[in-house]
Amino acid sequence: MFAPQPPPKSRLGVYRQLSPNAGVHLSPLCFGGGTIGDRWHEKFGVGYMDKESSFKILDTFFEMGGNFIDTANSYQDGRSEEFIGEWAEARRIRDQVFIATKYASNPHLHSDDESIKQKILYAGTSVKSMHISVEASLKKLRTSYIDLFYVHYWDYTTSIQEVMHALHALVMARKVLYLGISDAPAWVVSQANQYARDHALTPFSVYQGQWNVMDRSFERDIIPMARNQGSIVFSIPLSLYLSPFDPTNKHPLRFFPCPAAFDTAIIGMALAPWGVLAGGKIRSDEEEERRRQTGEKGRTFASPNWERTESEKKICDALEVVKKEVGAENITAVAIAYLLHKTPYVFPIVGLRKPEQLQQNIEALEISLTKDHLKFLDGVVPFEAGFPHNLLGDGTEYDPFTMASGEREKWPVAGVLTGRKLPKP
Template identity: 45%
Template sequence: MYVHFWDWESLVKEVMDALHNLIVQGKVLYLGISDAPAWVVAQANSYAEFHGKTPFVIYQGQWNVLERSFEREIISMARSPSTRPMGSRWRGKFRSDEEDKQRSLRPSKSDSEEIKGHSVWGSWERTEDEIKVSHALEEVANEIGANSLRAVAIAYILHKAPYVFPIIRGRKPEHLVSNLEALDITLSEEHIKFLEGIGDGTKPQGITASAFNVQKMPPPAPLPVFRLNSQGEGEGAQRQ
């Protein structure tokens, strides 16, 4: 059972107590958590372990070549739990320019709906960043002789950490074939560095970007330093 989207209001203690009750009742076997900050998971598991409750054993979140914020804290935090990354193929947006052209010229019924409509995941059309990543994946695929650049995208996250079990979707037999090809791909350190040189994963993506607006706030100003002058009066000076 997964806890999706931390609500920022519930107390960690209350959540973990309630989840543990489900375990005791036999309704749930294992607990997972999705799209939550690393500090929330660490606090929750620490509380569970110190109070005889059931901890989270797996973390689910967005992770791919373009969205790499997962690597900053989640991987280090989840050395004990396993990871279940979503979006390794970025919902089909990692594709070659030729595939993009063919899909636009002769879309199937389902593709046509994607082209015209928008969803929680955004438009069918690729952004500039998605095109750059697609080109990089295609270059690596050509270099190693892979048939699919999407297989390279899956192989990337499998090379980054142990106990990674990606969620991979597909609607056609060729999707399944390209997914399985990832298991036979070996990327060098040079390939990894090349792919990671495309983006830094700092922009909110996918469902996170659609759920709320992210406004980065400037850091707090330095605190003033107060000193006493020779007359014993306070003087404020800005700390440099």
Template identity: 45%
Template structure:
């Protein structure tokens, strides 16, 4: 008789489909590898290999299986450390490993053809990442960023060749305009190639630009979303956390808090006090509340930070909480959305104004009202 598996130790162990068009299952939080290495210490902070392995162990012990890195991070050292850790633990096939090309594939040598999106850069990227990760395949392989020069068909043909070879399983794309992703996926489908199934980009309560074009595109394309910077790149902090940071002289990644960061942090702290959660846990809960198939990338160098982030999976924000957060920094969707409204079927909004052809008089009145406001 079949016995169901035991309940996971934490909510991190509950697997979710990566995307509507991808059957692989991953943990709801993705552990980022940007801080795992020693060559970018001035940028990401210092961490030893032993401490990195401890963090990776804690992530897996809590139920995590989704890990993100890139060939660019610490000039390849992040991949090397993760590869060595997987080899020592013998857990490669139980993990979903994401990495990226477009950055330098040759460490710090920086040859012009070892970067960008071209086929040669991709070939070198796959080859070198496989070596550093000590594996025969990459689960999720990203185009790291758009280079404005490589043709879309060259990228999609190259990715599909690696899919057919078994070296990568799921093509993905990061930090790229939505219209290019749509063009790439259309080309892939027309030719029987593998389309992108996952997108990675900057998104948090303060920086919501992806909501204009990217998030609607992801829903239409059946793609998942792995946002980075959800906790404000270290800038979302309570007053106590900020005082502790200043007392320790520990630098804030990305610079000091702006006035907007301070205001957002205050509201995050207010909601956190109500729910018994930290500022960062509330910031992550906001992302889960807003978007399906979302897998925030969490960084950090300490196990206690990881445990705090996992608490975001135990709280649920109400509509009032979300509204309170977003009122701090209202987002301007701009034209044409402020003219014809936004699609409520895509964004899940019930209060959104949408022009209705069945009510032409109201339609004209709305248009005139908007035009009058612009005068």
């Protein structure tokens, strides 16, 4: 009756809870849908993926156990959502995958559609932009609901109140199941989630942003914010919400609190980092020389400088050292494992065009790093946290002012899931 499922083909099929306040279980790596589509090849130099090749790599991801897919209304000028939606419909697996998409970016910014003469209302985080985007995404994805809906970036114009009430309405309408926010300051996320708790609205469960071993600014405020959002709180969003009557009619003037007024809630956030391989700059010296000789070069989507700087080369050399110590095959896998070992509830977003790239990324799930490994990688190029972090730390240890008053031990932050190989059948 309760016979276990067949063992998964890879560690990608060993699922993890998304976050403390999101009980859905997902593959530990998220498929980055920015590579899916055929509209950005000539415009931005992104690798070309027609429908056939897109379906093929999505099939491989799913067959290996992957169920977490990330896209956005603007990726590949909308083609990414279209291909992912067609693929899920053709394979009849819509309810077996968890699809995340986003709004705020303008899907028609680079469009050749002459019927769209004014593009202003398609951008930003307003309710108008949100409404247009979610309805279009539902059609392109060929679905009646979106699993995870992100605010793609914070526009500093729309109020937190407007955004959170409108997002909650989508959840109540069951057009959206979970909420996330991307590329926003930590203080905005904290304030938005506090507003949601205070007004019985749906909070953000996931934060998406740039993070990799070469750029650790994510660790300055975002990770401490997400860690704090993961603490247990006693939520009393409507503790003074009173009804002018008692439904029993025994005490017509008696006021009573709403049923959920004194609930205990666990408000936590997952982290979905993008750019985990630093735009392809995590490579060996031999690979870089090969690219130089063949003229293949590297990714120039964000910058024309595809070659690594001296500090980036030092980090790659350090990854090579760790790779040998743990017996890994690829430094890219070590770079992803590094993120998975830094803090809990991390779901790296990986861009894929070839099956071998997926295999290299899956290796990260089998790597177990020690604290010494993390300390070694962190020390190659020192990270300047800046004030007040360089004075107080990040909260995982007591600050020097507190320790001066006497020895004490601090409860550790929730642990991470270390990598391990699947047992052979």
